[in-house]
Amino acid sequence: MAERFFERLALVGIGLIGSSIALAARRSGAVGTIAIATRTPTTLARAEELGLGDAYFADPAEAVKGADCVIVCTPVGACGLVAEAIAPALERGAVVSDVGSVKAAVIRAMAPHLPEHIHFVPGHPIAGTEHSGPDAGFAELFRNRWTILTPAETADPAAVERFAGFWRSFGAHVDTMSAEHHDLVLAITSHLPHLIAYNIVGTAADLESGIRSEVLKYSASGFRDFTRIAASDPTMWRDVFLNNREAVLEMLGRFNEDLSRLQRAIRYGDGETLYDLFSRTRAIRRSIIEIGQDTAAPDFGRPH
């Protein structure tokens, strides 16, 4: 039988990640009931239409009453305000978490508001798509993907382990690390790739209008891959860059140095430097496929 980790789960924010958690938790039987709160009435109504929860609240403080697990699923920039709003209503011993793509800044924003009598276990599921909102969720989103937890060193190991079990019931793998380390690793695996994708799509959008329509027609030659990532939610991503500045600037610095070297190689016709790099990078793709983090099918298995 499936294990029940919590009696009542409260989700504050019910977009892609919140709705995927709701669907996954329902399917795995990891929780008894699900309470949902979100800011906008139409979003809440849509969540109810989709049957994502058992009870729906406009006020997040109402939603967390009686919940032994609370997960904040809003953009990173809203986490502090949500923590402030729910703090007085949190149950003793509840696990309180989030799913923000940045961890140190979220902890700085939330922790001061949270009472001593709860277990704060910040989290980040390394899974997503370019879509957002409650309709975008699906129960399989977290399967075979990692969820990173960044509890304080003083956190109760039993509470952390219980919360890890909850995530594992969705088919996720769980890693624990410091918030600072998380932010550095995600700066290179996620934040910089998004920045660069947004940037090149922006560069193309600014081209003379004659060329612009051709950019769309001929996008299958590489460009279209970048447009997927650059179609991600603007609020979410603005908040990520505002809240992980140091690590992103550090990785961007390295990227720029490396790009200058390539630029020079192109300018001076240095084929060897180009060939060397282009051969090294293939091995990384192979490793990612080997560890099951991407499909081996050509072109991501897109229909042809």
Add this chain to the structure above:
Amino acid sequence: MAERFFERLALVGIGLIGSSIALAARRSGAVGTIAIATRTPTTLARAEELGLGDAYFADPAEAVKGADCVIVCTPVGACGLVAEAIAPALERGAVVSDVGSVKAAVIRAMAPHLPEHIHFVPGHPIAGTEHSGPDAGFAELFRNRWTILTPAETADPAAVERFAGFWRSFGAHVDTMSAEHHDLVLAITSHLPHLIAYNIVGTAADLESGIRSEVLKYSASGFRDFTRIAASDPTMWRDVFLNNREAVLEMLGRFNEDLSRLQRAIRYGDGETLYDLFSRTRAIRRSIIEIGQDTAAPDFGRPH
């Protein structure tokens, strides 16, 4: 009934693109017989095992004898040498083409060798995958994708139209433009995206080894998309950058200016600049999906 455009097609080079043309031409009935030549004996033997053609030659000059259509499907850097080798054996009135991702430099390399009595119609199918070699080809590769032809202004319109019909028989759309314009548009839709993908994967590969294994584990957060493109053939891409230097450096200059602006916005916490860009780029993705050049399925429809 399917239209036959050429009696005998000769392909010099039989990797991803050459083998896809062979399979597509066989299926559409666009040609009578197919002659194949390639440099390496094992590749030629593999092409024969796969039944890609009707006759197989180590010497490209032998392969083009009696062919009314010849397509050079080698990396860009080899096109000049191939043209020199086949020139004396080309049939009067044959259409001679290539599939190189760069056009002006290929024309400069090939044209001086080609006799007056053939029709030179350089081409570039805007379709591909990250795989290479004769096993990578499939007949559907060109369906619903554009093929760009860049004949000289003095080219015979009837020969160009016949060759365009040949490509259309694969389900491709055909555009005609100048080689210079092609090289500029492809610099932004294909060459710069590849350069940037290679670069960021290289930056990640150079990270301290502790972080490197984490980059693989957490790659589903954006990075893995770039590794697909950065797994493309190193020889092909070295040749592209060596042969489209000016246009690539021009687009790279624009990209760098835009990236500096984003870097500054992150450093100074300018959320508005970030949000503005991140909202604009969504529209480009939507347009690409609307014109049928990418799938609307989340995450390219990858299995979850």
